[in-house]
Amino acid sequence: MTRRVDLRSDTVTQPTEAMRDAMFRAVVGDDGYNEDPTVRALEERYAEMVGKEAAVFVPSGVMANQIALRILTSPGDLVIAGRAQHVVSFEMGAAARNSSVQFVTVDDTSGTVALRDVLDIIDAEQDHQPHVSMVSLENTHMPSGGTPLDVADITSMASAIGERPLHLDGARLFNAVVATGTTAAQYAAPATTVMTCLSKGLCAPAGSLLAGPSALMERGRIERKRLGGAMRQAGFLAAAGLVALDTMIERLADDHARASTLAHLFATTFPETGFDPSTCRTNIVAFDHPQARQLVSELANLGVEGDTVGPRRARFVTHAGVSDDDVSFVAEVLAQFRPAGG
Numbered sequence: 463m464t465r466r467v468d469l470r471s472d473t474v475t476q477p478t479e480a481m482r483d484a485m486f487r488a489v490v491g492d493d494g495y496n497e498d499p500t501v502r503a504l505e506e507r508y509a510e511m512v513g514k515e516a517a518v519f520v521p522s523g524v525m526a527n528q529i530a531l532r533i534l535t536s537p538g539d540l541v542i543a544g545r546a547q548h549v550v551s552f553e554m555g556a557a558a559r560n561s562s563v564q565f566v567t568v569d570d571t572s573g574t575v576a577l578r579d580v581l582d583i584i585d586a587e588q589d590h591q592p593h594v595s596m597v598s599l600e601n602t603h604m605p606s607g608g609t610p611l612d613v614a615d616i617t618s619m620a621s622a623i624g625e626r627p628l629h630l631d632g633a634r635l636f637n638a639v640v641a642t643g644t645t646a647a648q649y650a651a652p653a654t655t656v657m658t659c660l661s662k663g664l665c666a667p668a669g670s671l672l673a674g675p676s677a678l679m680e681r682g683r684i685e686r687k688r689l690g691g692a693m694r695q696a697g698f699l700a701a702a703g704l705v706a707l708d709t710m711i712e713r714l715a716d717d718h719a720r721a722s723t724l725a726h727l728f729a730t731t732f733p734e735t736g737f738d739p740s741t742c743r744t745n746i747v748a749f750d751h752p753q754a755r756q757l758v759s760e761l762a763n764l765g766v767e768g769d770t771v772g773p774r775r776a777r778f779v780t781h782a783g784v785s786d787d788d789v790s791f792v793a794e795v796l797a798q799f800r801p802a803g804g
């Protein structure tokens with residue numbers, strides 16, 4: 463069998479032995495009656511880590527974002543977000559379907575959003591343009607290459623938009639924490655709501671958390687029910703989530719080191735892309751290439767699986783299933799790689 467290194471996403475990770483043990487032993491109850499002690503423990507643990515009053519355990523990151531929109535907007539409102547953010551581009555139009563809101567997108571090519579762009583859109587309310595109900599930021603910002611945000615930028619955004627809520631899509635918040643040394647609570651402090659996926663680099667089989675003020679999270683529980691996301695003995699999943707938060711954060715540094723090695727390899731192999739490997743600060747290597755789809759498919763045939771996240775953008779993600787040996791294998795493949803017809 464030919465060797466295969468799966469760099470498509472950190473969602474392909476498998477639960478650890480400790481997670482499997484914890485799931486096997488989990489004390490569970492009907493979370494619909496708020497009687498699952500393991501779910502409660504997970505919600506409390508996350509709320510404490512991000513410094514919020516309460517948290518809600520949900521099946522997926524998409525649902526966490528969708529609930530945030532439901533509790534922070536009214537139909538017809540505008541939501542300001544970076545053009546490439548998950549909530550805009552990778553949720554199948556769910557915001558329109560579920561919340562009847564419209565996005566006004568701003569440039570986020572570098573991973574950050576300019577304060578000026580956001581304030582201009584809010585200012586246009588005075589010119590008969592729709593009400594802006596909230597702003598969404600993504601940390602780390604996936605399409606730009608897992609860029610960790612600067613907490614000072616989040617803070618200035620929050621103070622500039624005043625009373626309007628700020629949602630932080632922290633699907634990979636702990637990658638940002640490990641990369642920058644900023645704590646999860648520091649990152650979340652300027653935000654009204656924050657969400658994190660347990661099922662990516664943290665290796666839990668499923669589940670995400672949304673945190674914020676208690677009153678909002680109570681409404682979040684109702685929206686979770688409406689979206690069909692209220693589960694019963696969900697403590698089996700929460701048990702794995704607790705192990706994820708306890709044991710899987712620090713090791714993200716290994717994923718970041720391997721991604722950085724890969725970033726240098728890709729930059730050397732494809733100098734025509736102008737990809738700067740120093741922009742890879744967490745676990746995502748992403749770069750523009752005119753034949754990105756073809757490139758990804760040819761590399762997959764050689765055992766190096768990546769993905770595309772746009773018409774000309776290739777992406778390779780490190781995670782707990784990728785070893786140093788796998789990185790050496792990728793180096794060998796890239797050293798010999800000659801694009802077909804090129």
Ligand SMILES: *Cc1c(COP(=O)(O)O)cnc(C)c1O
Nearest residue numbers: 522523524548600604631633659
């Ligand atoms: C993966 C991801 C989500 C959605 O999480 P799922 O669990 O796949 O639904 C949301 N935002 C960002 C930035 C993500 O990377």
